[in-house]
Amino acid sequence: MSRDSFVLRPAQLNDIRKLNSLIQVSARGLNQNHYTHAQVDSLIRYVFGVDTELIADQTYYVIEENGKFSACGGWSQRKTLFGSDKCASRKNGYLDPKTDPAKIRAFFVHPDFGRKGLGNRLMIQCEEAVKKAGFCETELMSTLPGLAFYRAHGYVGDQFVDYPLPDGVIVQFVKMGKSFSKN
Template sequence: MNLRTRLATLYDMPALNRLVELAVRQLSAGYYTGPQIESALRHMFGIDSQLIADGTYYVAEMDGQLAGGGGWSRRQTLYGGDQSKAAADPLLDPARDAGRIRAFFVHPGWARRGVGRALIGVCEAAAGAAGFRSLALAATLPGEPLYGALGYAAGARSFIHFPDGEQLAIIQMHKTLT
């Protein structure tokens, strides 16, 4: 098993979008209902191409196959792909604001085998090098155990409400970088 991480490019977008659908449909089952999953795919889950343009989104490849994707951001948006952004996304101040962990998706065939952990490590190192002293994220229910195991403290629990009436439970999480 050979895990490699690298910066994502716009050429990765089609494969990443397929990965998102597969990961969300399979790994969210049992945590969310089918209608919640489909609504979240329509309205929220996806890749934010701004992360790729900023050079803060990574892919993980296992033996040459796409195993996952995830990134961090120096921008205000906490979650959501291109389909959920309608306004400018201002930059955060690393001296005052927490950077963001964003858009983590692991192929179901590679789940619980170190892919998410490796991507988080790359993101934390890069965000720290960019001057951020802490990171924040909005975890889904299936993602909460991973983030908790990596030192992210759970905060407020809330719901994201979608235009079709569905809603998705999330957990605000935070970590101080050392």
């Protein structure tokens, strides 16, 4: 499997079914050492999934190999920090690049493709687009298994946030951020 066999492209609305499938497989495969089965089920039910605004904005990407979705992730110039279309914590409106940080959003990698650099490719794509859009900072809400990945990319933050879900299940996230030089 070579790096050249993976294609990174903007996600399209007709990708939603395959993206949601990838997100569920990733969540079940990569979260099991950090969250309980009940927490993963609740995250999939109430938080994880596609945010169609990112697809409409062309800021959500998929990496595929021979039609199989291997990874996805994106960034946003909208106020919502995390969550799919079904998530209760959504906010309306756009960010001001002069005063607000862009959002890094919804990175998921299929367990069969973990540790192959796909997340890194997505992060490079997103950060380049963020800077091109005039943002000097980003922020994100990390899952527990994502902490090491985001820290390796220069994101800082260690305050755990207890997030209650509609079914009473509580999960922990960590809010993180990164600043870019204005070169």
